[in-house]
Amino acid sequence: xxxxxxxxxxxxxxxxxxxxxxxxxxxxxxxxxxxxxxxxxxxxxxxxxxxxxxxxxxxxxxxxxxxxxxxxxxxxxxxxxxxxxxxxxxxxxxxxxxxxxxxxxxxxxxxxxxxxxxxxxxxxxxxxxxxxxxxxxxxxxxxxxxxxxxxxxxxxxxxxxxxxxxxxxxxxxxxxxxxxxxxxxxxxxxxxxxxxxxxxxxxxxxxxxxxxxxxxxxxxxxxxxxxxxxxxxxxxxxxxxxxxxxxxxxxxxxxxxxxxxxxxxxxxxxxxxx
Amino acid sequence: xxxxxxxxxxxxxxxxxxxxxxxxxxxxxxxxxxxxxxxxxxxxxxxxxxxxxxxxxxxxxxxxxxxxxxxxxxxxxxxxxxxxxxxxxxxxxxxxxxxxxxxxxxxxxxxxxxxxxxxxxxxxxxxxxxxxxxxxxxxxxxxxxxxxxxxxxxxxxxxxxxxxxxxxxxxxxxxxxxxxxxxxxxxxxxxxxxxxxxxxxxxxxxxxxxxxxxxxxxxxxxxxxxxxxxxxxxxxxxxxxxxxxxxxxx
Numbered sequence: 020x021x022x023x024x025x026x027x028x029x030x031x032x033x034x035x036x037x038x039x040x041x042x043x044x045x046x047x048x049x050x051x052x053x054x055x056x057x058x059x060x061x062x063x064x065x066x067x068x069x070x071x072x073x074x075x076x077x078x079x080x081x082x083x084x085x086x087x088x089x090x091x092x093x094x095x096x097x098x099x100x101x102x103x104x105x106x107x108x109x110x111x112x113x114x115x116x117x118x119x120x121x122x123x124x125x126x127x128x129x130x131x132x133x134x135x136x137x138x139x140x141x142x143x144x145x146x147x148x149x150x151x152x153x154x155x156x157x158x159x160x161x162x163x164x165x166x167x168x169x170x171x172x173x174x175x176x177x178x179x180x181x182x183x184x185x186x187x188x189x190x191x192x193x194x195x196x197x198x199x200x201x202x203x204x205x206x207x208x209x210x211x212x213x214x215x216x217x218x219x220x221x222x223x224x225x226x227x228x229x230x231x232x233x234x235x236x237x238x239x240x241x242x243x244x245x246x247x248x249x250x251x252x253x254x255x256x257x258x259x260x261x262x263x264x265x266x267x268x269x270x271x272x273x274x275x276x277x278x279x280x281x282x283x284x285x286x287x288x289x290x291x292x293x
Numbered sequence: 294x295x296x297x298x299x300x301x302x303x304x305x306x307x308x309x310x311x312x313x314x315x316x317x318x319x320x321x322x323x324x325x326x327x328x329x330x331x332x333x334x335x336x337x338x339x340x341x342x343x344x345x346x347x348x349x350x351x352x353x354x355x356x357x358x359x360x361x362x363x364x365x366x367x368x369x370x371x372x373x374x375x376x377x378x379x380x381x382x383x384x385x386x387x388x389x390x391x392x393x394x395x396x397x398x399x400x401x402x403x404x405x406x407x408x409x410x411x412x413x414x415x416x417x418x419x420x421x422x423x424x425x426x427x428x429x430x431x432x433x434x435x436x437x438x439x440x441x442x443x444x445x446x447x448x449x450x451x452x453x454x455x456x457x458x459x460x461x462x463x464x465x466x467x468x469x470x471x472x473x474x475x476x477x478x479x480x481x482x483x484x485x486x487x488x489x490x491x492x493x494x495x496x497x498x499x500x501x502x503x504x505x506x507x508x509x510x511x512x513x514x515x516x517x518x519x520x521x522x523x524x525x526x527x528x529x530x531x532x533x534x535x536x537x538x539x540x541x542x543x
Binding site: 045046047048049052053056060063064128129130131132133134135287288290291 | 416417419
């Protein structure tokens with residue numbers, strides 16, 4: 020006897036990704052509601068409630084400025100601000116990847132019971148952290164003014180840099196979310212990996228202190244040009260390096276498509292594996 | 294005429310097979326995967342064997358069988374929660390599955406907020422939810438509790454709200470998995486009435502049950518599943534009779 024192959028497996032990669040995007044669009048209301056739920060539920064029951072979204076970066080800022088102006092004096096001018104403008108986007112990146120890794124496994128009961136595009140779950144993690152990052156700008160901008168950092172026209176490059184970073188965040192979050200279903204250790208290894216990645220990225224230190232010999236290795240890190248771009252526009256008052264960002268964007272667009280296709284390919288057995 | 298008849302099939306299943314890998318020890322850690330690479334002891338289990346089924350538009354079809362016969366697996370494949378190992382499933386129209394009531398409810402949110410959350414997980418837009426909101430609230434019979442957090446609900450109230458959302462999402466095809474035993478008798482009657490309403494509106498319904506009476510009362514057609522295979526399929530009454538005789542004999 021011969022059996023026709025399952026129709027769903029016949030799609031070419033490109034058709035698959037198009038189909039995924041369409042499905043995500045159809046379920047946009049679910050995405051919106053999950054993000055709203057996450058933003059509101061996180062601080063539910065605490066006295067300050069939603070204001071914690073602002074207090075967290077504010078407290079972080081206070082701790083860093085005290086430590087680096089009184090305890091550990093660093094040569095860099097205005098080091099607290101130098102660090103803060105890079106740490107906020109780093110946190111957006113790292114938190115999304117870490118939370119995204121467990122997004123499918125944690126929602127196993129939903130996945131087993133209801134059909135919806137599984138992409139919605141990691142996407143809602145990314146979107147929630149994106150909104151948290153944007154809200155933290157309400158602390159960052161006044162802080163920059165207080166610390167007398169010159170704000171220039173270069174700030175209008177912010178949306179472009181944010182979109183580029185988001186492409187990277189989405190790709191990695193998709194990949195770790197689906198990989199974690201099959202290798203549950205990932206979620207635990209990831210904490211250490213992200214910490215190593217943090218130290219390999221010029222967040223705590225300026226890119227200029229990297230020795231010439233190691234430059235090539237560091238240039239492979241896609242987070243570096245993004246962090247540098249943020250630092251240029253917020254801290255140095257300079258335009259970002261558009262040529263570097265341009266190449267990065269092309270690479271990231273390819274990565275988004277690859278990670279979406281990989282997610283689409285492996286999500287079929289997710290309900291059985293969870 | 295023949296062409297029209299062909300088009301009227303809303304769910305078509307051809308040569309459907311579904312295999313599960315049953316692991317002796319399920320290993321999901323990287324270490325164990327590396328150590329036992331390709332040597333993991335698994336057993337194959339065919340949950341569905343060569344299922345062929347065409348559901349005409351506007352009909353109600355019952356899937357009947359004992360526990361483990363594959364009825365729920367079939368329902369999950371039609372709703373795209375699981376994917377077939379071999380074969381083809383075609384679905385025309387919007388499909389909604391009642392496998393679990395109150396999916397994704399957040400205990401800290403009110404009943405009203407959870408309606409939005411739950412309905413959007415079922416794939417509905419804000420506009421569509423708004424249009425049905427009052428009807429859902431009325432159907433759930435929660436009174437003022439609708440604006441209380443659902444963690445204060447009794448399990449019956451929780452189920453009622455879940456059911457109210459599920460039956461108001463207005464799909465073309467509705468899949469129901471043994472959720473008709475929700476709430477008290479009066480509410481059950483209401484749910485049955487709602488299903489009969491949907492039948493009158495020309496909705497296609499696929500119902501999983503182990504009660505032959507439900508098949509006789511509600512269905513036009515039925516499939517009796519036994520150990521993953523379709524033992525008998527045809528008019529609901531015939532299949533229900535044969536199944537009844539089988540279980541009373543066994």
